[in-house]
Amino acid sequence: MQDCLFCKIIQKKIPARIIHEDDDLLAFEDINPQAPVHILVIPKKHIPTSLDIGPQDHALVGKLFQAAAAIATERGIAERGFRLVMNTNAEAGQTVFHIHLHMLGGRLMQWPPG
Numbered sequence: 882m883q884d885c886l887f888c889k890i891i892q893k894k895i896p897a898r899i900i901h902e903d904d905d906l907l908a909f910e911d912i913n914p915q916a917p918v919h920i921l922v923i924p925k926k927h928i929p930t931s932l933d934i935g936p937q938d939h940a941l942v943g944k945l946f947q948a949a950a951a952i953a954t955e956r957g958i959a960e961r962g963f964r965l966v967m968n969t970n971a972e973a974g975q976t977v978f979h980i981h982l983h984m985l986g987g988r989l990m991q992w993p994p995g
């Protein structure tokens with residue numbers, strides 16, 4: 882997708898602090914962290930929102946969650962706890978329309994979220 886910020890990061894046209902890459906996924910540090918650990922995990926496939934996930938994406942979305950959990954373990958926050966978030970559309974605050982799992986941790990989280 883030509884005008885997608887995260888597709889540009891995947892294509893290395895925009896720099897990011899990449900912490901994991903494989904054939905299907907990319908994980909990188911959020912540029913504006915909301916917690917001591919704030920990592921975005923994205924599929925290389927351009928999917929605009931969670932509403933656009935189809936049956937053909939089931940394995941990919943599973944990998945997204947597994948990678949985020951593995952990174953939480955690597956960062957040493959798995960036992961304490963962490964939060965996985967996928968914002969969808971305006972009222973949830975989605976600003977980048979290429980699905981991404983926020984992996985947040987390293988501090989006590991509030992519930993309900995703001």
Ligand code: AMP
Nearest residue numbers: 897910911912913968974975976977978
């Ligand atoms: P959302 O608001 O759920 O769509 O999340 C988009 C996230 O992307 C925000 O947390 C931003 O801080 C983050 N972000 C925006 N631009 C960049 C960038 N160039 N590199 C890393 N993270 C970014």
Ligand code: ZN
Nearest residue numbers: 885888927979
């Ligand atoms: Zn994209």
